[in-house]
Amino acid sequence: MPSQELDLFKVFRNPEHMKALAKLISLESKTKIRVMEVCGGHTHTIMKYGIPQILPDTVEFVHGPGCPVCIMPKERIDHAFILSQQADVILVTLGDMIKVPGSHGSLAEARSKGADVRFVYSPLDVLKIAKENLDKKIIFFAIGFETTTPMTAALVDQIVKLKLKNVLFHINHVTVPEVMTELLESRDEHIDSYNNRIDAFIGPSHVSVITGSKIYEKFPKEYKRPVVVTGFEPIDVMEGILMIVRQVNEGRADLENQYKRSVSFEGNIVAQDLINKYFDQKDLFKWRGLGNIPKSGLKLRDEFAYLDAEKIYDDVLPKEEIEDHKLCICGDILRGMAKPTECQVFGTACKPSKPIGSCMVSSEGACAAYYKYGGVLR
Amino acid sequence: MKNITLAHGNGGEENNELIEGIFYKHLKNDYLKKSEDASLIEGGRLAFTTDSFTISPLFFSGGDIGKLSICGTCNDLAMMGAAPKYVTLAMMIEEGFEIKTLDKIVRSIKKELEVCGAVVVAGDTKVVPRGSVDKLFINTSGIGVVELEGISASNLSVGDAIVVSRDIGTHGAAIYANREGIDIQSTLKSDCASLWPMVKALKDAGIKPKEMRDATRGGLAAVLNEWAKASDVCIEVDEESIPICDEVKGICELLGFEPTALANEGTFVLALEPKDVDKAVEVLKSFPQNEHCTYIGKVTDEYKKKVTLSSQWGSKRFLDMPTGELLPRIC
Numbered sequence: 001m002p003s004q005e006l007d008l009f010k011v012f013r014n015p016e017h018m019k020a021l022a023k024l025i026s027l028e029s030k031t032k033i034r035v036m037e038v039c040g041g042h043t044h045t046i047m048k049y050g051i052p053q054i055l056p057d058t059v060e061f062v063h064g065p066g067c068p069v070c071i072m073p074k075e076r077i078d079h080a081f082i083l084s085q086q087a088d089v090i091l092v093t094l095g096d097m098i099k100v101p102g103s104h105g106s107l108a109e110a111r112s113k114g115a116d117v118r119f120v121y122s123p124l125d126v127l128k129i130a131k132e133n134l135d136k137k138i139i140f141f142a143i144g145f146e147t148t149t150p151m152t153a154a155l156v157d158q159i160v161k162l163k164l165k166n167v168l169f170h171i172n173h174v175t176v177p178e179v180m181t182e183l184l185e186s187r188d189e190h191i192d193s194y195n196n197r198i199d200a201f202i203g204p205s206h207v208s209v210i211t212g213s214k215i216y217e218k219f220p221k222e223y224k225r226p227v228v229v230t231g232f233e234p235i236d237v238m239e240g241i242l243m244i245v246r247q248v249n250e251g252r253a254d255l256e257n258q259y260k261r262s263v264s265f266e267g268n269i270v271a272q273d274l275i276n277k278y279f280d281q282k283d284l285f286k287w288r289g290l291g292n293i294p295k296s297g298l299k300l301r302d303e304f305a306y307l308d309a310e311k312i313y314d315d316v317l318p319k320e321e322i323e324d325h326k327l328c329i330c331g332d333i334l335r336g337m338a339k340p341t342e343c344q345v346f347g348t349a350c351k352p353s354k355p356i357g358s359c360m361v362s363s364e365g366a367c368a369a370y371y372k373y374g375g376v377l378r
Numbered sequence: 379m380k381n382i383t384l385a386h387g388n389g390g391e392e393n394n395e396l397i398e399g400i401f402y403k404h405l406k407n408d409y410l411k412k413s414e415d416a417s418l419i420e421g422g423r424l425a426f427t428t429d430s431f432t433i434s435p436l437f438f439s440g441g442d443i444g445k446l447s448i449c450g451t452c453n454d455l456a457m458m459g460a461a462p463k464y465v466t467l468a469m470m471i472e473e474g475f476e477i478k479t480l481d482k483i484v485r486s487i488k489k490e491l492e493v494c495g496a497v498v499v500a501g502d503t504k505v506v507p508r509g510s511v512d513k514l515f516i517n518t519s520g521i522g523v524v525e526l527e528g529i530s531a532s533n534l535s536v537g538d539a540i541v542v543s544r545d546i547g548t549h550g551a552a553i554y555a556n557r558e559g560i561d562i563q564s565t566l567k568s569d570c571a572s573l574w575p576m577v578k579a580l581k582d583a584g585i586k587p588k589e590m591r592d593a594t595r596g597g598l599a600a601v602l603n604e605w606a607k608a609s610d611v612c613i614e615v616d617e618e619s620i621p622i623c624d625e626v627k628g629i630c631e632l633l634g635f636e637p638t639a640l641a642n643e644g645t646f647v648l649a650l651e652p653k654d655v656d657k658a659v660e661v662l663k664s665f666p667q668n669e670h671c672t673y674i675g676k677v678t679d680e681y682k683k684k685v686t687l688s689s690q691w692g693s694k695r696f697l698d699m700p701t702g703e704l705l706p707r708i709c
Contacts, residue, residue, distance in 0.1 A: 009627055015690035022691065050693025068708055095634075095705035099385075108703065112381040120559050121633070121706045144708055353391045353701040363634060363707060373695040 012233030013049075021238035022054040029058040029245045034197055036183070036336055038176060039145075039204035040067030040364030041232050047369040049234040059241060062197055062336035065179055065290060066204060068144045068172075069096045069362035071334060073288045074322040076172055077102030080141045082316055083170065083309060084115040090133060091117045092126050093141040094148070096362045101355060103322055123148075123155040130159075130167045139309045141170045146207045146215075149173045149279070149298065150271035156278045156300070156307065168309040171299055174285060176207050177215045178296035183335060184223050197336050200226040200244045202237070205259035212267025213257050220253040231259040278304055288358050289324065289331025330357035333366050340370040347371055383703070389595025389641070390700035413608070414531060415454040415591060418524065425460035427451060428519035436483070436513060439552050440568030441643070444486035447516040449572050449643055452494040453592045456574040457646060459526025459581075462496040469501075470515040473508045483514070493572045496520065526581050533588040534609035538677040539655045541648045543576065543662050544569065545621040545670045546598050550640030551629040554704065562632065566625040569667065571644030576665055583661045589649040592642065596700050599638040601647045602685040603699040610682055615675035615697065617687040623670075634707025639700035649677065 037043055043063045046052065052061060065071050081104045084091035091107065098107045098119055111117040116136075120126060123140060130138045142152040152173065159167045183198060203216050208229045216227040226247040230240030240258045247254055257263055278301060285297025300308045310317060324331060327345045332338035340346050340359065350356040352368050359365035363372070385392040402410065409417040416427035431447040441449075452462035467487070471480070491497060548569045555562040573592060580587065591601045598620070602613045622637045630637050644667070650658055655673050662671040680686070685697040 009631070018689075018691035048695065050689055050695050053693040054691055094708045096708055098705055099702055108383045108385065109381060112383045118559070119705060122559075125559050148708060351391075351701075353385070353395070372698050 012231070012235045014235065017235050018054070018238060021235065021242060025059065025238070025242050025245055026056045028242070028249060029056050031248060032058050032060070033199045033244065033248055034060045034062050035200050035202055035241065035244055036062040036064045036198045037202040037237075038064035038066040038180060039207070040070065040362065040366070041204060041206070042202055042230070042237060043067075043366050043369050044364050045232050045234060045237055047373040050373075051234060051237055055241065059245070063333065063339075063366040064336060065183070065287065065334040066145065066176065067359070067362050067364040067366075068148070068174065069100055070330065070358040070365045071174065071287045071290070072097075072100060072143065072172060072358060073286045074102050074324070075286065075318065075320070077106075078104060078322070079170060079310070079317050080107055081105065081110050082318070083139050083141070083313060084110045084117050086137075086313065086316065088136050089116070090129060090136050090138045091115065091141060092120055092129060092138060093117075094123075094143060095119050095121070097141065097143055099355075100358060100361045123151040124158065126155055126167060127158055127162075127164070130164050134166060136166060138167045139170055140167065141172070143172045145174055145176055145204075146210045147204075149275050150210055150268070153271075153274040153278050156304065157274060159307065160304070167307070168312060169300060169307050170309040171279070173279065173298040174287070174296055175298070176204065177218070178293055179287065179290065180219065182290060182293045182296070184219075184225070198225065200228075200248070202240050202244070203227050203229040205229055205231045205236070205263055208257075208259070208263040208267060210268050210271050212265050213255060213263055214265050214267070216255050220255050224253040226253045227255050229255075229257045229259055229263050231261075286321070287334070289334040325356050328357035330359045330367070333359050340367040343367070385701070385703045387595075388700065388703060389600055390639075390702075392701065393595075412530070413604070415457040416460065416522070418458065422527065423524055425455045425458040425522045425524055426519070427454040428517065429454060430515060430517040432512065432515050433553070434512065435556060436479070438556060438568055439566065440548070441570030442483060442486050443514060443516060444483035445490045446570055446643060447518045448487055448490035448494060448496070449570055450594070451518040451520040452496055452522075453573045453644070453646070455520050455522030456572075456577045457529070457590045457592055458522070458524065459529045459577065459590070460522030460524045461578065462494045462520050462522045462574055464499045464521045465491065465496050466519045467498045467501040468504075468517040470504045470506060470511050472511050472513050473505060475513060480514070490572060494574050526577065526586060529587060529589055531589055531591070531605050531608035534605055534611050534613075534649050534677050536611060536677055536679050537652065538588060538649045539652045539673055540602070540613060540615065540675045540677070541650060541655060541658055541662075541672065542593075542598065542621065542674050543573075543646045543648070543671050544644075544668045545623045545626070546593065546642055546645055547622060547626040547630070547637035547640035549643045550597065550704075551626040551637075553641075554633065554635075555629050560633070560706070562629060564625050564629065566629070569642050569644040571667060573644065573646055576646075576662060576668070579661050579664065580658060583657060585650070585654050585658050585661065587648045587650055587654075587658070590646055592644075592646040594643060595641050597637075597639045597641055598647060599636065599685070599697050599700050602697065605649065606685050607683045609677075612678045612680045612682055613675055613685045614678050614680065615685065615687050618690050619672060619674045621670035621672055635704065636700075638697060639704070
């Protein structure tokens, strides 16, 4: 439908520009490169808009671990499930988290059995729920990367300032640079090196709106990997790829910013300060498929431990590690070692309606994107 | 899964599994087997269907539960080429419900019945204790007289054209935007409307659709996938041609939804012989809400039982059956 006023969609999905960028990349790309799009949002864009279909064979996408729901280990999903079963608790979380299966089932199932589980679009909506339910404990199960952390921090800020007594937090915020370092540095006894699989990174622009592009500085410097902070529209991704191709051709490894319309080097300082005020790095955070990664997760600072549901419900929350389903290769997929179609249960036993692994759950998971948009079309 | 979840009522995959696994297991017969919007009975002379309605809020931009309860059932009849004639009306009312509001809803029912040309011939009222239902649930059943014969989801063949009656997704987007916890301000109106007058206009113009279906729960994506399966064909849609208004696009961008999976209550999809397309579009466009009625794709045999979407830059992807509960994305 033609629109005179609002053109935000079309500008960044203009077919002529897409074709022109595809042509440029095909002309200029000479050496084979594996580009990891760290964020699940990019995986979604790449699959939805069929970007691999218009790129030359020299450019291969390696799908990264940047989907907050996908990387959530079963242990923590079980925490959410168990918390939702506690007396007088309303468990609140964000959208997709409702569907992820843990070892007791998903939060949607907990809800169908009578638990009060709610989802909010904005964490600040928790305030309303808290004020309307003063006789209940509201536990906000906080998930997400640097993009969603400021919203949780803003909620903590309000709870502290308003002295609301009935809100607790279960914090599962994780950070991008630490997992990227893990992917480049870690060695597995079965696999000689992740190193060999990633030649360059596409960095998620929404993360950098908060953190600035500065968080990626060390990857070009120390690991000689080009990083281009890139937007989520198809034209953004194509442009990001072109910038990487050019860096490779010129023998450079630089930090570049494709998403100049919103991302600066320093980022949103106010948001960063708010996060630092309430959160601290955790020594270790377990990622599904990747294991424990140092400093990759956040926790509430000690002075706000009285808001920490993990501490307050410590006696009912299990600590044992849980193995992933044997047939599920989400771990390899999250590490960029395998494509969803290489999984035996992909699309058969594991589907979006009955996910076995977390990558099939969230719309931003690589498996869900392949299933939904048809990996068979390449 | 041991308990019913909201996903079982989504009009998509889980919903179908529940129907197959429980209802068809015990009740399947020659009528149900056809999985049409309404069943043809009495040798195909009559169409018969039923539908239940629950919606929050009861009054929404573009309609209310009363109007919806008539449109929903009468549209299912219209989609089988039947003129809605007789409707039953059953109400489950929560203790404490305002009588003034009920009166307003029933007035809305009356108005919509006049549009469809149907009458209520039987009714029932149940009042249940507070908390047993959410304010008001309505069930309607309808009987219609078939005026256009031979409409079926298994009718599609290679070369057929697919037309959508108007821009899609307004009902789903309008309701979702108003949901508690979302609260997006928008001027968007539900498409809630009776379709029989449009079907009658097509018939009067001498057009004989091969199949019609209103794109309710599960949206355009569910209708096209059901057709592709029922007729064992591939439906190829040109993505850019699907009419979607800016408000729906915007809400979908914000929340991470696909407009093709959003519910509609007055939008239908038609499979036509190519020669009928221009005339059908012209007839449908004579209704003001169908300003954006258009051809969106064709039936082929490339990927049988699948629906594909083509982009303007030459890539192609599958349009899958919607699954799960509609939940906003995280970031």
